[in-house]
Amino acid sequence: MPIAIPWHGLLVGAGAAQLILVVASLAIPRFLNWKGDLAKLRPLTRQVFWTYAAYIWVTNLSFGLVSTMTPQLLLDRSPLAGFVCSFIAVYWAARVVIQFGYFDRTDAPKGRFFVLGERALVTLFVGLTIVYGGLVARAFGALGR
Amino acid sequence: MNRIEVHLWVAAILQWLVASSNVQNIYIMTTVAMFGIVSIVFTPELAGGSALGRFLSDFLAIFWGGRIIIQLFFYDQEVKRSRPIANLVFLATFIYLCGVFAVACLRHNR
DSSP states (O other): OOOOHHHHHHHHHHHHHHHOOOOOGGGGGEEEEEEHHHTSSSSHHHHHEEEEEEEHHHHHHHHHHHHHOOOOOOOOHHHHHHHHHHHHHHHHHHHHHHHHSSGGGGGOOOSSSHHHHHHHHHHHHHHHHHHHHHHHHHTSSSOOO | OHHHHHHHHHHHHHHHHHHHTTTTTHHHHHHHHHHHHHHHHHHHHHIOOOOOOOOHHHHOOOHHHHHHHIIIISOOHHHHSSSSHHHHHHHHHHHHHHHHHHHHHHHHOO
């Protein structure tokens, strides 16, 4: 008997997790002392950095909003829904790769709080990759309704 | 292909150009390049053919509208004065992109 996967619930949960991430990420600049570090940069470089941060924040917010407010748009098995889910899955998978393959973690803040925080983040990124990856497979008929 | 779909194709090309100007941030480059791909591959949907397409048009209008505000009010005036042509090209591109997706939104929200 095929297993019924609660796609709607998983997607809304993934969206809620992204919205929590969006709110929590507002604290990152203070935790990592971006203001102090970025003060050493030229104004244009500093402004470009903040612009990129805003772009990413808005992108994450839109993922959370579409998943929680209008999940049916991503669940309708249309080619566009499959494409958007593919993009979101690759986006979060890339974030896991960046965490371990690109970030220099030797200078990361120490302490139990930060270690737990990093583990929670990585777990979230992996979970989001799995949910949206599953939706891609579903959109192409590989998984059940 | 109707007029808004032609503009969405132009928007796709402009978004790829914007993506290529952001190579220093691979996340932004990939995201904006994806917007370009969506604009080309799913043109009828973005022009109002599906609910998700309409959501994306709304989102892209807001996204590029935000970029206009950043260009006008956030970037250092002195830097913009020292590079007036680059500033104008970027501003015109963002206005065009915001305009195309805003028209697509208004068209299907009427």
